Amino acid sequence: MIKEDINKKQFYKYNFKMATYIEWFSQILTVAIQLYFQQKCKYKMLKEVCPPKENWLESIIDRKEITFDEQIVIMLALMPHIRPQILDIFFIQNKNIDRQYTEFGGWKGISHGGFLPTGETASFILAGEDMEKKKSVIRMFQKNHWFYTQNILRVEGAGEGEPFLSGQLQISEEFLSHVLLDSDYKPDYNTGFPAKLITTELNWEDMVLDYNTAQELEDINTWIVSHKIIMEDWGLRRFLKSGYRALFYGPPGTGKTLAATLLGKKNNMDVYRVDLSMIVSKYIGETEKNLAKVFDMAENRNWILFFDEADALFGKRTVTNTSNDRHANQEVAYLLQRIEDFPGTIILATNLRSNIDEAFSRRFQSVVYFPMPTEELRTELWRKMLPANWLSDASDKLADIAATTELSGGSITNVIRQCALYLLQTKEKKLNENMLKKALEKELIKA
Numbered sequence: 001m002i003k004e005d006i007n008k009k010q011f012y013k014y015n016f017k018m019a020t021y022i023e024w025f026s027q028i029l030t031v032a033i034q035l036y037f038q039q040k041c042k043y044k045m046l047k048e049v050c051p052p053k054e055n056w057l058e059s060i061i062d063r064k065e066i067t068f069d070e071q072i073v074i075m076l077a078l079m080p081h082i083r084p085q086i087l088d089i090f091f092i093q094n095k096n097i098d099r100q101y102t103e104f105g106g107w108k109g110i111s112h113g114g115f116l117p118t119g120e121t122a123s124f125i126l127a128g129e130d131m132e133k134k135k136s137v138i139r140m141f142q143k144n145h146w147f148y149t150q151n152i153l154r155v156e157g158a159g160e161g162e163p164f165l166s167g168q169l170q171i172s173e174e175f176l177s178h179v180l181l182d183s184d185y186k187p188d189y190n191t192g193f194p195a196k197l198i199t200t201e202l203n204w205e206d207m208v209l210d211y212n213t214a215q216e217l218e219d220i221n222t223w224i225v226s227h228k229i230i231m232e233d234w235g236l237r238r239f240l241k242s243g244y245r246a247l248f249y250g251p252p253g254t255g256k257t258l259a260a261t262l263l264g265k266k267n268n269m270d271v272y273r274v275d276l277s278m279i280v281s282k283y284i285g286e287t288e289k290n291l292a293k294v295f296d297m298a299e300n301r302n303w304i305l306f307f308d309e310a311d312a313l314f315g316k317r318t319v320t321n322t323s324n325d326r327h328a329n330q331e332v333a334y335l336l337q338r339i340e341d342f343p344g345t346i347i348l349a350t351n352l353r354s355n356i357d358e359a360f361s362r363r364f365q366s367v368v369y370f371p372m373p374t375e376e377l378r379t380e381l382w383r384k385m386l387p388a389n390w391l392s393d394a395s396d397k398l399a400d401i402a403a404t405t406e407l408s409g410g411s412i413t414n415v416i417r418q419c420a421l422y423l424l425q426t427k428e429k430k431l432n433e434n435m436l437k438k439a440l441e442k443e444l445i446k447a
Contacts, residue, residue: 253410
């Protein structure tokens with residue numbers, strides 16, 4: 001009950017702060033229009049309209065010292081989502097030409113009936129006709145500004161040859177999720193974003209790996225945890241490319257996908273498995289476009305991109321005998337460049353390392369081999385996986401019997417599932433040697 005009361009207080013406090021900011025921004029719009037049209041106004045300049053003392057934006061963005069101009073731009077981009085009617089002020093008609101004022105900017109959505117801001121809207125509020133000030137507005141929408149690098153907002157959609165600021169002022173779905181839902185944004189799997197969030201209920205300690213593989217994974221984990229020290233504190237950014245690229249290879253079922261997922265879980269990072277069936281296209285240029293969607297979405301997020309069965313996309317280049325060969329080689333070259341420029345963590349997985357183009361191999365910081373588990377490791381896997389309530393006093397004996405059969409971790413899970421079905425069908429309470437051998441035999445026949 002006490003916890004519920006605390007949550008309610010936090011909710012009302014959060015909404016009060018947001019309402020205070022909305023009221024301040026509404027006043028900003030009124031003053032901006034009064035000053036521009038030289039109407040009666042109690043302020044001589046926009047900066048006299050002081051923002052609220054409790055900085056709501058700094059608390060949700062987790063950034064100190066957001067400037068006055070930056071606060072206005074963020075609020076402008078948020079308005080269509082939290083208080084769209086405030087922007088109705090921009091529907092004022094220019095009586096001389098019987099249409100809206102060009103300097104207000106704005107664009108019309110398909111279903112939304114309100115005013116949607118553009119970069120020109122931000123420029124009107126902050127700069128008016130001041131060209132020097134307009135330059136500072138444009139700089140806020142460049143790729144080196146924290147609006148872009150922290151994935152807060154950006155200007156997009158200006159047509160070819162049209163002014164840069166005529167692009168739509170778009171708030172990121174990630175930031176919007178923090179504002180409206182107070183939660184992290186998880187994009188849905190669709191044609192526009194052909195990648196799926198993968199998770200596991202297992203933990204880092206549940207992995208059973210040989211020593212060399214475990215050490216290689218520890219190297220990747222150390223990079224994820226400490227890359228800022230390496231790149232910034234030690235000044236190695238000048239020599240090292242940002243991001244980390246790893247190749248996992250080995251037989252099916254040996255833990256490649258699980259290792260990638262647990263690297264993410266251990267470091268509070270989402271892991272997205274890219275769906276190659278939706279990436280690869282027979283049409284020229286489409287594969288590159290599909291891949292660009294994934295990289296653009298992931299660029300400034302704390303994600304791991306995981307490409308399973310990567311040889312389908314990152315295979316060896318061929319001798320260019322036909323136009324199709326040239327196109328395939330262009331695709332591989334494009335993928336190589338995007339991966340090399342990606343600032344985050346990328347993991348590629350394949351069953352056969354020899355299928356991966358050598359140009360990719362040279363650019364991996366880690367190449368990790370996942371071998372079939374030895375009998376000792378299989379015994380450990382069986383003991384971890386077999387539920388305690390299935391086992392009698394002979395539990396160690398069952399694990400030892402099962403471990404003599406050479407299976408991958410993935411195949412062992414299939415055997416466990418089959419054992420569960422046998423227990424249900426026979427209404428037995430304990431797993432016996434007969435059931436286990438029967439399930440093992442079935443898995444071997446399937447293989």
